[in-house]
């Protein structure tokens with residue numbers, strides 16, 4: 661039926677282009693490129709009113725008075741870029757860490773208002789890192805939101821057991837990210 665309705669070259673698998681499909685990771689990278697590019701285009705049409713400070717790495721960053729400082733712990737640069745763009749548009753101050761070691765360095769001189777925590781990282785998993793941060797003097801009340809692609813049964817419970825206050829699933833839904841960040845920062849402000 662489909663073959664009768666579609667021109668020959670449009671049938672999946674019959675075109676020379678579709679005969680050798682791209683490896684899955686190339687397709688995913690391409691989709692991500694398009695998505696990030698489109699997002700950047702939208703941002704350029706609606707630039708944030710305030711330029712926020714970004715710092716990747718262990719150098720101290722002071723949040724502007726009245727602005728919430730968010731620490732994003734994530735080893736994947738593409739995810740960092742996406743979340744950075746979203747949080748910039750929302751006018752938050754941001755500091756980034758790509759490893760547990762970098763996180764501890766940053767926390768020596770910074771007290772973020774909220775931490776976004778990737779669970780899968782090379783030097784220490786996000787569960788362990790969350791538990792260690794929560795045990796540090798003065799950090800037990802800092803909300804930590806896990807950001808993870810682990811969607812197996814029990815994963816959400818594991819993040820809560822580790823001390824995470826919330827959970828955001830990958831692939832990241834931008835609206836959900838903004839809502840969750842706002843919600844936890846508001847809770848903290850009224851605590």
Ligand SMILES: [Mg+2]
Pocket residue numbers: 734735736778779780781
């Ligand atoms: Mg990761």
